[in-house]
Amino acid sequence: MSEPANGNDGRPTRVTIREIAELAGVSIATVSRVVNGRGDVSAETRENVQRVVRERGYTVNRSARGLSAGRTGFVGVTIPKVHPVYFSSILSGAAEALSEQDMRIVLCPTEHEHDREVSLLERLMHGTTDGALLVLPEETNDELESLLNHGYRFVVIDPLKQLNERVPAVSAANSSGANQAVRHLLALGHRRIGAITGPNGWLATEERRGGYHAALASAGIMPDPAIEVASDFQIEGGIEAGGRLLDVAERPTAIFAFNDNLAIGAMQAARSRGLRIPEDLSIVGFDDLEWAQHVTPALTTVRQPLAEMGRMAVSLLTRLLDNQSFEALHVELATRFIVRGSTQRVSA
């Protein structure tokens, strides 16, 4: 009835839906429907309300909406503590797609929270976010599926393991991208092609390895374990692994590094051994991070559409949140092979 009691903090009291309703001479229910673009309101009333909203600079209180409607407009994104640029590309794609629907990203560092079962995700969802994007999640298949059964909505980006068909995921065409990269090397006459892989067991590693082996097989070459060393997707790891590869008895003439970090590490290892790239050694990477075209020589690599993966994940999630049905829960985005200066026809 009377004015709402305020004067609590120094904080100025914000303009509320009630105020708009009074000024526009309608009920708060009507204002709500206008603001949320629902039907059931005449054009005249709608315009009038919108005018008042604009004049007073009203914006909906997301906490109140979250409480009342159950949806907060927030999407949680778990952030792995590796590969900042890989991650930020995905992030910017997702953020862009989300802001189109007036939704926002909540960052959820996944530090030491893996003590209690699925505690992070439970916390994530409970009154905080409508859904989540899980980047490189360490949760097991069972954990993820149990989450799914609890009614949580999320989509996995770049799964570490082969996921159950029911959990939505988006990834890149690792196998065919790797295949293409190695075929390129073969076409240049290389026969002894080493590889620096990611951690064994990671899906991205195994799929790329599959493409690598398949391409070798198509040329009648047996993979040689001596020139296939596992690493950790980091630059330092690439230096070390590249060194091991180059110190092998019968040195490879080309190296397929399973990501750009490893490739740049391998380049350093080669250089420190007096090898020229690409004259003495061809190198191919995977990712096409921003700096790949700016190293010397520019890196031949497989482009992974990271931002697009973020956007696609958002699109899947949105449809999940709207309870729409799905034709395919697993989406694999195409990669693109980019030839630059780090590969060359094998020298006689």
Added chain:
Amino acid sequence: MSEPANGNDGRPTRVTIREIAELAGVSIATVSRVVNGRGDVSAETRENVQRVVRERGYTVNRSARGLSAGRTGFVGVTIPKVHPVYFSSILSGAAEALSEQDMRIVLCPTEHEHDREVSLLERLMHGTTDGALLVLPEETNDELESLLNHGYRFVVIDPLKQLNERVPAVSAANSSGANQAVRHLLALGHRRIGAITGPNGWLATEERRGGYHAALASAGIMPDPAIEVASDFQIEGGIEAGGRLLDVAERPTAIFAFNDNLAIGAMQAARSRGLRIPEDLSIVGFDDLEWAQHVTPALTTVRQPLAEMGRMAVSLLTRLLDNQSFEALHVELATRFIVRGSTQRVSA
């Protein structure tokens, strides 16, 4: 009294504070006080409540808390659409510091929202976030101060303009960092030292320029406008600007690039002109991004403590939110000069 009405969606009804209260045989208010660690509750009751909370996996509903208490536990971070790795370093520092206090970052893309005056920030604060971190904000001094007067809490990271004393900000010691870099070049015997600056008018640019000029002056050298070209902090810009610098009549023997992107661009420009680094040309950068030590030759640069800037900003913001008073609203973090392989004593 009876069970709460549910069965609305397929969504499972979550465990609420009321449930915990009943199970623990105390009032809702008591549970709230336990959960929020406030006093006024006996050790026995506290432990009992905590046990029930643990058993049922209760977590507070942030929307409800936001509505009721006015604080949401969310901090908005505006993201400029440039320099992903620069930005992600700041972000990870801030995220880390915030998660220690169980607060979260909400990402706020600042695309085309600059139409209506301060609309982004108003939306940001209104029931959504407790405060904000503004990275490289394009808002004017007046806008920021008006926000401040409206009771908004925020801290600026890396301001673009000289800010009013009243608006809290954290930045790096641009001037002294630049000074140190140029003194290093001078000590190596360089006399003709060019510069690729950032956009004119940006605070970081002007401060670094100040340090650059001061160092030159200390060696009795007048800055030569012919070898000081402005660019945009991007790699492409560095290539272009570096080219201009190297095509000048009396070519500089060293280039101070105002960030690492520009430095790597300049390196490319030099290489495409057949110049060797560091033999024919010394190059210094600014930032020390991750890859700076992995380019060839490794980049001599000024390290900016980006993650620390994020943490510091959070610390300032936290104190602002707690209404604590301040000794200094402007914090400048020290930079560190790092000598690597891209600089060398000037050749005779």
Added chain:
DNA sequence: AGCATGTTCCGGAACGTTTCGGAAGTGTTT
């Protein structure tokens, strides 16, 4: 005994929104 002082807890009123059920008003059909 009477009184002040603490300690521990509870009741209940906000907080700002969404949404359900229904109430007016206006036509249209029977």
Added chain:
DNA sequence: AAACACTTCCGAAACGTTCCGGAACATGCT
């Protein structure tokens, strides 16, 4: 003129917290 359908709007009940004011009880002091 009654019955019905449709459109447009409203009232009021949630949603799950926080926090103020005060109740109940124990304790210490006079």
